[in-house]
Amino acid sequence: MTYLQSVKWEEDALVLLDQRLLPTKQEYVRLETAEAAWHAIKDLTVRGAPAIGMAAAYGLYLGIRHSAQETFDGFWAEMREQSDYLNASRPTAVNLGWALRRMEQKAQEEKHLPISELKAVLLDEAKRIQDSDEAACRAIGEYGAELLQDGMGILTHCNAGGLATGRYGTALSPIYIAAEKGVHVKVYADETRPVLQGARLTAYELQEAGIDVTLICDNMAAMVMKNGWVDGVIVGADRIAANGDTANKIGTYGVALLAKAHNIPFYVAAPLSTIDIMTPDGSAIPIEERDESEITIGFGTRTAPEGVKVYNPAFDVTPHEYITGIITEKGIIRAPFAESIHNLMNNE
């Protein structure tokens, strides 16, 4: 199973897979400045919470690698400016801020170094962020695969696979790992309007991996559940609040309501870097609203009247009461989520 990485570092640039992926088109984008990384995150060239964090970390390095500052104070001021700039690219995925804070923490820890050496340390930290994410994805897959049995039907929403982060991704990692162990599930992939990450990315990568995948429109999820074809739901996450409320791609909350109504287990798969204990509950999670053209002129074809009012939130929040468990690299968190998350994060 080979995957194009969402994010790659090469000596002189950050190389990203262009995620505006259609099955006939797949290309890399080379970025050489923090501004280019900002645009890649904003326009979804790189997308998926952990991959956004990686791109921000590498983007911050791109922003300071040519700094002429000779003192740490001067270098730190430049670094903070670039970090704040990158942090403003997308508000919901907590991994973005988590990765930037980790880079800043490393700079403070190594402030005694000559600036030239400090720059090398920061590049290494960005690589460590990428490596740790890929290891987390594999561990999520191992824990999640224990939930799966041969022939099960699993519904997914959006893309949280190897084209979103790491090699296996998060929500798709249990499916890949189970397949490696000879346990084969049937995936029903929501196409995920308006940007179609499910159709363009999830269906694409599962088909590439030889996993049984059926593409459905988002409004068909209730029918496939009612037909008895779905034994479980696994989705990714962009931010998990301290009480377990989870922000994920728009439409996830509706899938969770449907799963509850059909008594189907609903799991979230995410690394610990997606848990934000500083956010007490889902009401405090900022929800990104994106351009109306994603709905009215999807992929270049106008499907709505000029000037029509549009509401285009990119995420919604699923209350923890609708979540069966959160699959992390340290195991599966279950209710009572506030207590479970507190215990897990305090043992980290």
Ligand SMILES: CSC[C@H]1O[C@H](OP(=O)(O)O)[C@H](O)[C@@H]1O
């Ligand atoms: C591991 S991907 C997590 C999460 O990010 C995606 O959002 P976007 O495509 O806008 O970056 C989606 O919500 C995934 O579930």
